Amino acid sequence: MTQPTTLIQEIVNLIKQSRHMVAFTGAGVSTASGIPDFRSHDSGLWESVDPFLVASIYGFR
Known part of the structure; x- marks a missing residue:
């Protein structure tokens, strides 16, 4: 078995x-x-934005 320090190196x-x-x-x-x-x-991030607006085709336009 490889020693932990050797594995880290x-x-x-x-x-x-x-x-x-x-x-x-x-x-x-x-x-x-x-x-x-x-x-x-x-x-969470989705609490401050409408996910239907940013995670849909409309969010990319």
């Missing part, structure tokens, strides 16, 4: 060698820093 090396990077995270990463999520009651 391998990940660091892969990131350093990469030209592009993508990270998939959950809402907890952004909400902890004050960025609203889509679903929270009374504070």
